[in-house]
Amino acid sequence: MSASQFVDHFKDATFLQSVIDSIEEGVIVEKEGGIIIGFNERALQILEMSAEELSGKSSYDADWNAVFIDGTAAPAHKLPISITLETSEPQNNKVIGLKIKGNSRKWININTRIIATSTGNYGLATFSDVTELVESIKLLNQQKERVRVSEEKFTNIFQFSHIAMAITGTDGFILDVNEATCALLQYTRAELVGKHFAEITFPDDTAIAEVDVMGLINKQVDFYQGERRYIRKDGSICWGLNTVSAVFKETGEVDFFVSQVQEITELKELNKNLEQRNIKLTQVQQTLERKVSQLKDFAGIITHDVRGPAHNIKKMLEMYESADDPEIKKASMDYLKKVSNDLANNLNELIQILQIHLEHELPLSDCNFREIIESVSLQLQDLISKKGAVITYDLLCPSIQYPKVYMQSILYNLISNSLKYNIPNTPPMIHIKTYKEFGATFLKVTDQGLGIDMQRYGHLLFKFQKSFHSGYDSKGIGLYLIKNQIEDQGGTISAASELGKGTIFTVRF
Numbered sequence: 001m002s003a004s005q006f007v008d009h010f011k012d013a014t015f016l017q018s019v020i021d022s023i024e025e026g027v028i029v030e031k032e033g034g035i036i037i038g039f040n041e042r043a044l045q046i047l048e049m050s051a052e053e054l055s056g057k058s059s060y061d062a063d064w065n066a067v068f069i070d071g072t073a074a075p076a077h078k079l080p081i082s083i084t085l086e087t088s089e090p091q092n093n094k095v096i097g098l099k100i101k102g103n104s105r106k107w108i109n110i111n112t113r114i115i116a117t118s119t120g121n122y123g124l125a126t127f128s129d130v131t132e133l134v135e136s137i138k139l140l141n142q143q144k145e146r147v148r149v150s151e152e153k154f155t156n157i158f159q160f161s162h163i164a165m166a167i168t169g170t171d172g173f174i175l176d177v178n179e180a181t182c183a184l185l186q187y188t189r190a191e192l193v194g195k196h197f198a199e200i201t202f203p204d205d206t207a208i209a210e211v212d213v214m215g216l217i218n219k220q221v222d223f224y225q226g227e228r229r230y231i232r233k234d235g236s237i238c239w240g241l242n243t244v245s246a247v248f249k250e251t252g253e254v255d256f257f258v259s260q261v262q263e264i265t266e267l268k269e270l271n272k273n274l275e276q277r278n279i280k281l282t283q284v285q286q287t288l289e290r291k292v293s294q295l296k297d298f299a300g301i302i303t304h305d306v307r308g309p310a311h312n313i314k315k316m317l318e319m320y321e322s323a324d325d326p327e328i329k330k331a332s333m334d335y336l337k338k339v340s341n342d343l344a345n346n347l348n349e350l351i352q353i354l355q356i357h358l359e360h361e362l363p364l365s366d367c368n369f370r371e372i373i374e375s376v377s378l379q380l381q382d383l384i385s386k387k388g389a390v391i392t393y394d395l396l397c398p399s400i401q402y403p404k405v406y407m408q409s410i411l412y413n414l415i416s417n418s419l420k421y422n423i424p425n426t427p428p429m430i431h432i433k434t435y436k437e438f439g440a441t442f443l444k445v446t447d448q449g450l451g452i453d454m455q456r457y458g459h460l461l462f463k464f465q466k467s468f469h470s471g472y473d474s475k476g477i478g479l480y481l482i483k484n485q486i487e488d489q490g491g492t493i494s495a496a497s498e499l500g501k502g503t504i505f506t507v508r509f
Helices: 003-007 013-021 041-047 080-087 131-160 179-185 203-217 265-305 307-322 326-357 369-379 381-387 404-420 454-460 478-488
Strands: 026-031 035-039 091-099 105-117 120-129 164-168 174-177 223-231 237-248 254-263 365-368 390-395 399-402 429-437 440-446 492-498 502-508
Touching: 026 041, 026 080, 041 105, 041 120, 080 091, 080 105, 080 120, 105 131, 131 164, 164 179, 179 223, 179 237, 179 254, 203 223, 203 237, 203 254, 237 265, 307 326, 307 381, 326 369, 365 369, 365 404, 369 381, 369 390, 369 404, 369 429, 381 404, 399 404, 404 429, 404 440, 404 478, 404 502, 454 492, 478 492
Parallel strands: 390 429
Antiparallel strands: 026 035, 026 120, 091 105, 105 120, 164 174, 164 254, 223 237, 237 254, 365 399, 429 440, 440 502, 492 502
């Protein structure tokens, strides 16, 4: 039945149609069987259909593809207009989704009534487009569901995590904690909630934590992480790796902070023990290196410093064997006995010290400078006599506690160098001085010999096997040897020299 046929049922149909078209809602009239026999312009707009397409269409047509608000299919007999035609019961505010042109879904809110006339009963459906409202509600519900799921996940993570977690307000007071936090700090949840974080944080770490929090508030960092110490209920200290992030309000202000603390007390103790062991191992290594260095020094002393006395003994033996005069023979033998006895004593002392040193630190002795100078002079007597050397000394500091074998080696090498590198045909003049200055003991050995070009060779002076004068029996070991000996005992040695003007060696013990 067309729209014109519809108005034939009513008097003044034009007026009636105008009234129906003025209604803001869509209006559809159906007769029994669901056949559409009337509608208004708003219904055509909402359903996006022409009058020809809608006229005579049935609500039972499958292409409506109707669904309920929950997304389930709405069969034709369950539609509001069908229920009203079947039961005469009105249906109010029923939301149905219909498939419109282009397969888009449009949601309409329907109210239905029975219209009783002399020609029979008709179903009246009025409806409005609520698509935007439904989609907004669905979107809001989806957001709410996501929030609910997120909150549920956070709650589960928070409550059941094996890592200690706490929620803290911007004022620093604890809002909530999980069981892992209670176990870590040995408090109940009721005891911790309401405490200020500073009450459970080691005082030295509180200021650091406050600085890190300001970085979060100012959005300079997304989170911060650091090692912190916490105070348990019994007063003991535990270490934790603390990670803190901020949760912000829509206004951009911080709402609260979420802290996660992973206990690292055992790890810190382990690191501390490892550091202590490393320190001990380093000390042992340094001790071993020092012992090895000292053993090398002893080997150098034996091979280097014994050569002079051995040479003297050889010369005395030759003199003794070649001399015919009994007085010369006796003098040679006396000197030979004295030198060999002195050498034997030195070697015995060296061996004893070496044996002790294998198990202990190098022992200190009361080193009398005069006695050691005289002993060294005796060992170098042949060279002193041969060159006519004059050795003088000014011992303002008469003695020092020092490894005696080192002191003998130092004086032997410095005096022998002065004897060896004298200006040809000029008797060596050697002066030895000891004194105290700035709380330290100094030894100064001065000669007037060949001297050294310090600008050229100064940086090589104490290097191993370095010699700076050709034509001399020198291995370049002596100065290197005594430098190591002096530095091993915490001292220093320096030299000042000019070619042709001699050399001054200064030892600071």
